[in-house]
Amino acid sequence: MEKGKGDDKENGSEPGLLLSDSGCYKEPFLEERKDGGNGIPKRKEIELITVSKDSGVPHVRKSLISELQHSKQTRFKLVKSFLVASAFMILGWTKGQLGPAFLDLLYITGTDLKSGSGFMTSYYAGRMSGSILAGFIYSKVNKYLIFVISITVHGIVVGVIPWCYQYELMVGAHLLQGISGGVLDVAITSEAVTIWGPTARGRSYLQLLAASFAISGLLAPFATAPFLLQPNTDNSRNLSVLNQSLVNSSMVTYEHEMTTTNLNFSNTSDYHHTFYANQQDSRLYIAYFISSGIACVVAIPFVVLFFKSGASHEKTKKQNSREFIGTLPMLLKYLQVINIGVFSSAITAMDFTFGGYLSAFCVQYLLWTKADAAMLTSVVFFATLVGRLGGIFIVHRFKSHTLNLSACITCIVGLISMYINARMKADIGIWLSVCLVGIPLGIIWPVFLSWVNENLIPIYGKVAAFLLVTSFGGAMISPVLVGYLMENFTLLWFCYFCIIKAGISSVCVLLMLIYTRILKNSENIGNNITKIF
Incomplete structure (x- = not known):
């Protein structure tokens, strides 16, 4: 029948x-x-x-190749994916130049290391300010126009930085670079999660995007090095160690730079006057001019997209998408927003602190040489890159909350292992432990973005700005706290702090897992009720 x-x-x-x-x-x-x-x-x-x-x-x-052959929309998505990744690589490239160029910037402005910290502080303050600004304007302005303006301004400011001989101008230039970078970061994050949507391809693309940022940040120092001032013979070894430790990763941070520089030079007031004695003017402007030109070239396709797109359509799309996912009570959703803010701050603070203070911990507590400590930091960031590349394929097999919880727990295991090996002065164990931390650390942030976009709220404008502001807030506060604890109590507070932050991150991910289960159960109950009626 x-x-x-x-x-x-x-x-x-x-x-x-x-x-x-x-x-x-x-x-x-x-x-x-x-x-x-x-x-x-x-x-x-x-x-x-x-x-x-x-x-x-x-x-x-369908396979991706089949879709590319028959679907114009899929081909357009692929083009946008490449363009957004190119913009993110510009952000990683210019950020990766800050480390190796730091000493030349001191020479250009005639300042010492202590005063030069203002360059990095203003840059990260600009990143936070730019993220807040982008959160307000993203839904009101065509997204492609935001890309064009932020990339262009970023490129122009980068080209101007080597010519800022006055200290105040240099600080202002880094502030403007940070603001444009913060706006661009929000635009990239918002667009990246929408290209392929909450799908397996979307999750893989976020991992690939993070990997592209890391790769550009790692390559930038090598392209910048030929244009840096050559030091005197007596100080050449110090410079090589310093530059290596400063540029080990695309995530070059203020605390990393100041920690490693303090390890190499104790008399910062005399260093500036003797290190570059009898040298010609800096050629850093060539490296920065190249970066500026590349940024302007990357902005051109977004100009084309802007004129081909309808401004009103793009704004309407963003405004209609700023709604929570699911039918759970609003109180639970707002509590989960607080939870993801805490996670964003904690995991970024742990990430930046681990990469920034690892070299200092190894030299001062384990009594390693500076070269070995810098090499260990390089291993951490290469392990992070490996994790991101591997994450492209892993995200197809596991759910976001499960994968993130496993990664956080693995980080805790690696950090505890590093603490035990540090107490035992087991060097081989230290090398293995940092790999156990670095690989899962590379997966966590892109998977976190995927979870938020799939289970809580689409990441547009203000949501992306909120996540980036909380992350940079944690990254800026943690160095001061860790530095105080290590200096006044024990150097092992480096391990304690990272373990605590990883533990907080694990609790936050566990709450995300519980929220996901509740959300799924509520949807199943709603579907059953619908079928009954």
């Missing part, structure tokens, strides 16, 4: 859909002939549409 349409609806399916063994509904997907035939497809043109019982959203099961 054949089933009628009524039978289909009783089983919770739509007419014409076939229930598969995996619990999904399938229907044939027919593609018309290009020659305008009768619409009857060849056998090889038949695809299957998979409809999830939970979401009810059809998904065509």
